[in-house]
Amino acid sequence: MDVTEDPRRRVTLADVARRAGVSTALVSVVMRDAPGASQASRERILGVAKELGYRPDVRARSLASLKAHVIGVLFGKAGRFHLELLDGLYAAAEERGWDLALSALTDSRDEKQAVDSLRDFRLDALVMLGPPVPEPLLAGQVPVVVVGWHVDHPEVDIVRTSDEHGMALAVDHLVSLGHSRIAHLEGGSGLVAQARRDAYRSAMRAHGLEAQIRVVPCGGEDQLDGQRGARALLQAGSELPTAVVAFNDDIAAAAMSVLAQQGIDVPRDISVIGFDDSVLAQSPGIDLTSIRQVPREMARLAVERIVARTDGADVADREIVLEPGLRVRTSTGPVRES
Structure with a gap:
C-alpha cells in the first residue's frame, strides 16, 4: 500500500x-x-522526503548507533519559563547533533511515570526542568542535569540562577523606591519555591524589615495560582502591602490582573515584581519589572555538561550558578505618600 493511501x-x-x-x-x-x-x-531524495512528510525514527536511530544520541527532558507546568528553556534545549541539542525526547509531568503523571516513558528511547542522559526533587530517579544511572534548583546528590549536575541574589535585587529595588511593606506571593511547596521564599526573607532581614515579612500562599506556579494568591492577599483583612515580589512572572501577571479588577492601580497603589523576565513580562500589556534569567544560556550549559559527562571529560564543579539581573519596567514605582 502506498503511504498516501x-x-x-x-x-x-x-x-x-x-x-x-x-x-x-x-x-x-x-x-x-x-x-x-x-x-x-540528495536534492531529489530530500524533496521526496519532505513531500511525503518523512521524519526519522529517533528510537530506531538510537538503537542502531553506538554513539549517544538522545537526551530525555522532564518538564512540568511551570509557566512560560519552561517553554523558553525547552526552546533553548532544542537549539543546543541540534547544534551538537543530539535529539531530545520530552516527557511531561502533570497532576496525574509523576516523576516515575514520566521517566518510564523515556526509557523507550534508551536515553543517554537526562535534563530535568522538573519536578524539583532532591533525589532524581536516574541519578547515578545516566548523566543527569537539573535546571533551576540545588541537588546534593554527588552524581547530579546543576545549572541554576542564584535565587538568593535575585530576591535581593528585587527587594533592594523596592526599598530604594521607599517601600517597606513588601509581600511575597510564593510558588507552592517545591524546592525552588522554598529557595525563593527563604531568599525573600533574608533580603527583608538585610534591610531591617523582619517585622514586615509577609508570605502569601498561592499553592503553585501558574496563573491560576497567582489569581488565588492575589485574592488571598486582598481578603487577608490586614493592611495591603505597597509592593509584591512574586515567585515568577506568571503569578505576578495574574496578580496584576486581579488587582486591576479591584480598582487597585499598579504601580501607583502596589508595585509588582516578577521572576524570570519571560516573554510574558516583556509584553506591552504587562510591562513587568522582573528578575532576569537567561533560558538559552542555561539550556546551552546543561547540554554542554551532558556532552562532557558522556564523553568522560573531567568536570571541575558540578554546579553552575548564574547571576540574575533586574529589568525595571512600569510595574514598579515610588511608594505612594499617605
Missing part, C-alpha cells in the same frame, strides 16, 4: 526510496548526511 501510517525510508526510485541504502546515506550520494540524488 493511509495517512495514519508512518512514512519509512522504504517509502521514500520507492517514490524516489532509488535504494533504501541510498536514502539512509542522505538522511544521515553521510558521504556517498551525488548532489542531484
Whole structure:
C-alpha cells in the first residue's frame, strides 16, 4: 500500500526510496548526511522526503548507533519559563547533533511515570526542568542535569540562577523606591519555591524589615495560582502591602490582573515584581519589572555538561550558578505618600 493511501501510517525510508526510485541504502546515506550520494540524488531524495512528510525514527536511530544520541527532558507546568528553556534545549541539542525526547509531568503523571516513558528511547542522559526533587530517579544511572534548583546528590549536575541574589535585587529595588511593606506571593511547596521564599526573607532581614515579612500562599506556579494568591492577599483583612515580589512572572501577571479588577492601580497603589523576565513580562500589556534569567544560556550549559559527562571529560564543579539581573519596567514605582 502506498503511504498516501493511509495517512495514519508512518512514512519509512522504504517509502521514500520507492517514490524516489532509488535504494533504501541510498536514502539512509542522505538522511544521515553521510558521504556517498551525488548532489542531484540528495536534492531529489530530500524533496521526496519532505513531500511525503518523512521524519526519522529517533528510537530506531538510537538503537542502531553506538554513539549517544538522545537526551530525555522532564518538564512540568511551570509557566512560560519552561517553554523558553525547552526552546533553548532544542537549539543546543541540534547544534551538537543530539535529539531530545520530552516527557511531561502533570497532576496525574509523576516523576516515575514520566521517566518510564523515556526509557523507550534508551536515553543517554537526562535534563530535568522538573519536578524539583532532591533525589532524581536516574541519578547515578545516566548523566543527569537539573535546571533551576540545588541537588546534593554527588552524581547530579546543576545549572541554576542564584535565587538568593535575585530576591535581593528585587527587594533592594523596592526599598530604594521607599517601600517597606513588601509581600511575597510564593510558588507552592517545591524546592525552588522554598529557595525563593527563604531568599525573600533574608533580603527583608538585610534591610531591617523582619517585622514586615509577609508570605502569601498561592499553592503553585501558574496563573491560576497567582489569581488565588492575589485574592488571598486582598481578603487577608490586614493592611495591603505597597509592593509584591512574586515567585515568577506568571503569578505576578495574574496578580496584576486581579488587582486591576479591584480598582487597585499598579504601580501607583502596589508595585509588582516578577521572576524570570519571560516573554510574558516583556509584553506591552504587562510591562513587568522582573528578575532576569537567561533560558538559552542555561539550556546551552546543561547540554554542554551532558556532552562532557558522556564523553568522560573531567568536570571541575558540578554546579553552575548564574547571576540574575533586574529589568525595571512600569510595574514598579515610588511608594505612594499617605
